[in-house]
Amino acid sequence: MTMETARLVEQGRDHKVVSRVGHASKVGYHVNKAIKKRKCGKKMKHSVPSTVPIALQQLFVSCRQVFKGPGTVPSPHDVHNLCSILDNMRPEDVGLSRDLQFFKPKTVVQGTPRVTYTTIYECSNFSLCCLFIPATGVIPLHNHPEMTVFSKLLLGKMHIKSYDWVDPVNSDGSTPAPQFRLAKLKADSVFTSPCNTSVLYPTEGGNIHAFTAITPCAVLDVLGPPYSKEDDRDCSYYKDHPYAAYSNGEAAVTEGNGDCYGWLEEIEMPENSEMDKIPYLGPQVTETSS
Numbered sequence: 637m638t639m640e641t642a643r644l645v646e647q648g649r650d651h652k653v654v655s656r657v658g659h660a661s662k663v664g665y666h667v668n669k670a671i672k673k674r675k676c677g678k679k680m681k682h683s684v685p686s687t688v689p690i691a692l693q694q695l696f697v698s699c700r701q702v703f704k705g706p707g708t709v710p711s712p713h714d715v716h717n718l719c720s721i722l723d724n725m726r727p728e729d730v731g732l733s734r735d736l737q738f739f740k741p742k743t744v745v746q747g748t749p750r751v752t753y754t755t756i757y758e759c760s761n762f763s764l765c766c767l768f769i770p771a772t773g774v775i776p777l778h779n780h781p782e783m784t785v786f787s788k789l790l791l792g793k794m795h796i797k798s799y800d801w802v803d804p805v806n807s808d809g810s811t812p813a814p815q816f817r818l819a820k821l822k823a824d825s826v827f828t829s830p831c832n833t834s835v836l837y838p839t840e841g842g843n844i845h846a847f848t849a850i851t852p853c854a855v856l857d858v859l860g861p862p863y864s865k866e867d868d869r870d871c872s873y874y875k876d877h878p879y880a881a882y883s884n885g886e887a888a889v890t891e892g893n894g895d896c897y898g899w900l901e902e903i904e905m906p907e908n909s910e911m912d913k914i915p916y917l918g919p920q921v922t923e924t925s926s
Contacts, residue, residue: 689729882899
């Protein structure tokens, strides 16, 4: 191999790009030399601590301490600590940069842009993952059963709409129709990075939410515990309807403030909403003894 060829190969590795099958936008990573040598050499353990961004390693260690498994919710003190770490995290901590082509698209994706995701780490108690949402891309309204979720918008601008369930107070104690359930609107706003970490809980904080990207976005998600069909934590999807459309004046819980409520109808997974998984090529967390 000539010196010029070697230089080109090295440059290619520094800007390695992963794309899913099909027409979706590409997502790239900046990979440092220490990690490249580890991947190109003989089998080795996860990267040594010096190659891991401090914030990412702190997040990983804290998650191992905080998340105790299904049926548990982090304490307010633990939530505060995790938010403090996430609030200070940068795109570079997970191998991203605002200069990557994904965040500066030259063309508009035709049709419905697909969302991609990559898993940084996952175990039975929690998972760390990044979502990549192209401009106009949508993650439809969905829930997080028995889960606590931290979301940090690393790059981009997006609209977030979220709800929590409300026990209906109708004259007969039931909802207007079996497929509808009353929910209280928790958020309906635009967020721009950098911004504070949002937290949702099993029964509050906007457990049912939807993301709509205004510009290309990267979101770092911490889920505790992760989704699991085997443990009845599968994802359900919903369509929201205005409160006035089905209330008939019966649900007294709103006290005339119908704009803060809506009816959610459970639906099948919307067409073209399935996310595509790509390999994670950013810094690896370091496994340590508990």
